[in-house]
Amino acid sequence: MRDIRKVVVIGAGISGLACAFRLRQLGIPVLILEASAKAGGVISTVRRNGFLFEAGPQCPRFPKSVWTLIFELGLQEEFIAGDPRAKRYILRDGQLHRAPFSAGGLFTTSLVGLKSKYSLLSEVFRRSHPPTQEESLAEFVDRKFGAEVLDYLVDPFISTIFFGDPHRMGMLSAFPALVEWEQSRGSVVRGALSAYRSKRNRNAKSPSAEGSSARDSHSKRGDLHVTDALPSLGSFKQGMGALVERLAEKLRDHLRFGVNVESITAQNGDNQPDPVWRIRLSSEELSAGAVVVATPAYAAAPLLGESMAQLSVLLAGIEHAPMDVVSCAFDRRQIRHPLDGFGFMVPRRERLHTFCTFWNSSLFPAHARSGTVVMTSFAARGGDGNLDEVPDDVLGQHVEAENAAVLGITGGPIDRMTWKYPRALPQYNVGHAQRVKEIREALSQVPGLFLAGNYLAGRSIGDCVDTAFQAADLLHSRFSS
Ligand SMILES: Cc1cc2nc3c(=O)[nH]c(=O)nc-3n(C[C@H](O)[C@H](O)[C@H](O)COP(=O)(O)OP(=O)(O)OC[C@H]3O[C@@H](n4cnc5c(N)ncnc54)[C@H](O)[C@@H]3O)c2cc1C
Numbered sequence: 001m002r003d004i005r006k007v008v009v010i011g012a013g014i015s016g017l018a019c020a021f022r023l024r025q026l027g028i029p030v031l032i033l034e035a036s037a038k039a040g041g042v043i044s045t046v047r048r049n050g051f052l053f054e055a056g057p058q059c060p061r062f063p064k065s066v067w068t069l070i071f072e073l074g075l076q077e078e079f080i081a082g083d084p085r086a087k088r089y090i091l092r093d094g095q096l097h098r099a100p101f102s103a104g105g106l107f108t109t110s111l112v113g114l115k116s117k118y119s120l121l122s123e124v125f126r127r128s129h130p131p132t133q134e135e136s137l138a139e140f141v142d143r144k145f146g147a148e149v150l151d152y153l154v155d156p157f158i159s160t161i162f163f164g165d166p167h168r169m170g171m172l173s174a175f176p177a178l179v180e181w182e183q184s185r186g187s188v189v190r191g192a193l194s195a196y197r198s199k200r201n202r203n204a205k206s207p208s209a210e211g212s213s214a215r216d217s218h219s220k221r222g223d224l225h226v227t228d229a230l231p232s233l234g235s236f237k238q239g240m241g242a243l244v245e246r247l248a249e250k251l252r253d254h255l256r257f258g259v260n261v262e263s264i265t266a267q268n269g270d271n272q273p274d275p276v277w278r279i280r281l282s283s284e285e286l287s288a289g290a291v292v293v294a295t296p297a298y299a300a301a302p303l304l305g306e307s308m309a310q311l312s313v314l315l316a317g318i319e320h321a322p323m324d325v326v327s328c329a330f331d332r333r334q335i336r337h338p339l340d341g342f343g344f345m346v347p348r349r350e351r352l353h354t355f356c357t358f359w360n361s362s363l364f365p366a367h368a369r370s371g372t373v374v375m376t377s378f379a380a381r382g383g384d385g386n387l388d389e390v391p392d393d394v395l396g397q398h399v400e401a402e403n404a405a406v407l408g409i410t411g412g413p414i415d416r417m418t419w420k421y422p423r424a425l426p427q428y429n430v431g432h433a434q435r436v437k438e439i440r441e442a443l444s445q446v447p448g449l450f451l452a453g454n455y456l457a458g459r460s461i462g463d464c465v466d467t468a469f470q471a472a473d474l475l476h477s478r479f480s481s
Pocket of ligand 1: 010011012013014015016033034035036039040041042043055056057058059060061259260261262294295296299303323325421424425452453454459460461462464
């Protein structure tokens, strides 16, 4: 392997931590620079007064990449599964209705009328083709299923999961599989069924899948059998913060906090094939053989402005959606609703600030002390004014009033935490896939620079870990040749 001296990773969110962890496993010396005083980025848990409050993900999916990390960190005993079948509700005209997840559920739901049900259930028998130009999610759903499906079945999920606007989200950018299924099979349901069968056949043929179970997992990459038998949804006994805290603990000798990187530039030496990277901080300058920028896109853009203007402009153009998080603890007796499930989602037609409310302690009873409950709402849009402008306690009161009307809550919370994210998540809007392609092309011209983060291949924790591992593996393969 060529001497790459040190790799600097900028940002200690899950992307930067996972990348640095993988680099260390590959034997590459690494230094992580983090602007704030702690690791984890938006993944953070506050533990106080017998409650766990989550600042970011509440009950995320745990795909294989995250399970790989969990086993490698020895965190499997700390994991607690969420019930994937827990009821989700959707608000319509002020009333909660169970969200349908099966053909049977669609038949009986009162969220949409007969015409919408027919359009959904008959899709498998119809044939259609996507347009040549990228269409928005709203155009796709309207074309295939009609406006009511968009408003009451699609919009609430899109708001909750992506903080997105279906009228702006791009099908190729956010849901390329659906486009592919419609293109190849003339129907998304037929396409999905065929993809499912192919995956099942592949798994059946793969020797690692045979007879494997959650217990087959080993903690070494390579012989690790992370299988579909593992729970796909959950958290940790000490909350989601446990994942990033354990990573930071493992990387503690390689982490510097309170270090805001201001710019990075490549300097070509006379007899060196690869540039040396200069990393400017407020009061010093560091050098490195390679750099991984693992910050959000809007924070990466200014770092690269000086020497990689085109890349910087592409990153700066990625749109982000704002989101506020309000987490409250109540005495159980204050709430009329049984809180029997995951929580509820709110279509934008209902004109509330709240997008969704998770019933954290229904999923994870140990996250609230006995006789109490914790619920967390994501809020931002609509209603009477911009929530960014209001102080935290007013924001909390707005959200509590909306929850009170839906769930029958009397009195204020025992405890409350609020977080405001003016740029919470990147938006996979129309044109985003093309932008990412251009980012990757521009990046391929710059040896020694790598990107990881939630704007490249999906916003989820699993996507971030995948992208981080890929950046580390690519860096290793480039420099070991
Ligand atoms: C409210 C909320 C709920 C979510 N829910 C889910 C969910 O249920 N399931 C799911 O899978 N995903 C969810 N996500 C998405 C997922 O959590 C994020 O996409 C992911 O955690 C982003 O990680 P990251 O490391 O890429 O970025 P971040 O977490 O933003 O970390 C980036 C780090 O870089 C640092 N940094 C920035 N600029 C600099 C600089 N110049 N110098 C040094 N350091 C710098 C920051 O301080 C930060 O620590 C949610 C996100 C939010 C906001």
